[in-house]
Amino acid sequence: MYVAVKGGERAISHAHAWLAALRRGEAAVPELELAQIREQLGLAVDRVMAEGACHDPDLAALAIKQACGDLIEAAFLLRAYRTTLPRFGASLPLDTARMRLWRRVSATYKDLPGGQLLGPTFDYTHRLLDFSLAAPGAPPPAPAEEACAAAAAAPRVSDLLADEGLMQPEPRAESEPPDLTRQPLACPAARPLRLQALARGDEGFLLALGYSTQRGYGNAHPFVGEIRQGAVAVEFTPPELGFPVQIGEITVTECQMVNQFLGSRTEPPQFTRGYGLVFGRGERKAMAMALVDRALRAGELGEEVTAPAQDQEFVLYHADNVEATGFVEHLKLPHHVDFQSELENLRGIRAAAQAAAATLPEAAE
């Protein structure tokens, strides 16, 4: 009986062997290859890279396989790997204006320089199950040449508004931005730190928070100024060279939300920006992030902070799903030592109350 509550080495290794068998599933079904996950479950790979805060599609695919498709567990695996990597420097800021675009849409203009480019999207599909996908088929034809012709010059919508003086300019940071993975979060957190936390934050959490700002919890009036998706060069300046060299290209999705701002004593009425940027094609996350980023600026813009999405501590301390899942799931660890003292405590209170009740009638006599 006593032994039953204890774990021990054998139980753990048996449990893990069982998990390995479940991961593989029916042996007659061919085993998944990492390339299949990377190529055919690309949005899962993108989400794991974003929340795992590590851009490596092959490792993300491995993590998804190892996690049996549990994407939070996969992000956790990737984070735990990432944290052991040496940090040899920081890249230059990505220049998303020079992005090789696949997709670029603006909701604020009917047409604009560079044009609207729909790109590969679920938008405007009918969500009817496509039973033809149930059986393997020939690969679909490659997209038409004109559909993927990258817009030659597509200035950012925020820059168009800024040229007119209607968009609040972003101050250039003078100091090196803080690094959330090296220093613990401290509130109030400046915007670079907030954006870091949001970029690696849980998509579902940000989605719900962004949604709440649309439903009146936080005074939001957002427009999608622009969503752009494509490949962007990563440049790094090796100290021994002294000039930047391109070390690779990554796919990112950027969302700039344009928001009304009625002005304050020091600032004229203008548009303000909510910003979202994520690895891969995580468009939903980029949009949600942009909504939450704007909501979190309430304090600095002199707006009243009333809603959860505007509350820095609430948002930033709860956005990380690796932290959240660990702490929620730790409740299944044994807690019987504390529970024992609660038992004794409760029994003591009840006994005292009963004793008091028993003496009361006598006192009345």
Add this chain to the structure above:
Amino acid sequence: MTETGYNFAYLDEATKRMIRRAILKAVAIPGHQVPFGGREMPLPYGWGTGGIQVTASLIGRDDVLKVIDQGADDTTNAVSIRRFFARVAGVATTERTAAATIIQTRHRIPETPLREGQILVYQVPMPEPLFRLEPRVAETRRLHALADYGLMQVKLYEDIARLGHVGLSYNYPVMVNHRYLMSPSPIPAFDNPKMHRMPALQVFGAGREKRIYAVPPYTAVHSLDFEDHPFRPIRADARCALCGSDASYLDEVVTDDAGGRLFVCSDTDYCGERQARQRRGEAA
């Protein structure tokens, strides 16, 4: 034994140095929570990542490590963490409290008194003792700076007014070195008095919250109370069914569905030692 591809004790040396600096600061300001750049660990948050990072930064090749959870060496999470260090550091491990140089613990302080030179590493879920009364970290930092602990005093007072005594039975707040209010981690209040003037160094690691704090050897640690309502540690009123101890903290084991109960020591090493001594015919 050590896994190739990872540094000794998993963390890289620069990270260990950063954590050691945080520990030194924590030792210099007993009970004060020092923020540190907590790293992602290959074990989940809430499962001891803070304690593991502290242990990984302190451990050397000659150390002997003991890991307990709920007082026991053989609970699954203790087994898992002990295995982790055997794997990434290849250090000797033990279940003997007296033989260990570093003891990582979750929820208990060993019954066997610790001695000078030993280090007790606590796993901490919520380092902030005031968090249930004030969830905002920026605000609690201010309260600590001002040593303004009225919130907690009032909470204890209200408990007494309502229940006749303090309603906390574990994670019972302590005042360290007459200055900082500190969470002892969710150890039973029964264990609190062991912290007072303990000869061993006590280090607390909170991984998810990224805080380290410490109680240096022989530091005063007082459980909060009132003159007319002194602190009282709670323990089941029974003897251990295995070793007969009437002084150790007991786990309650349900033996049947007819109300049968058995009490046994939560500290498996202490209980095993006592039983061995009884078999040898020595006085327990």
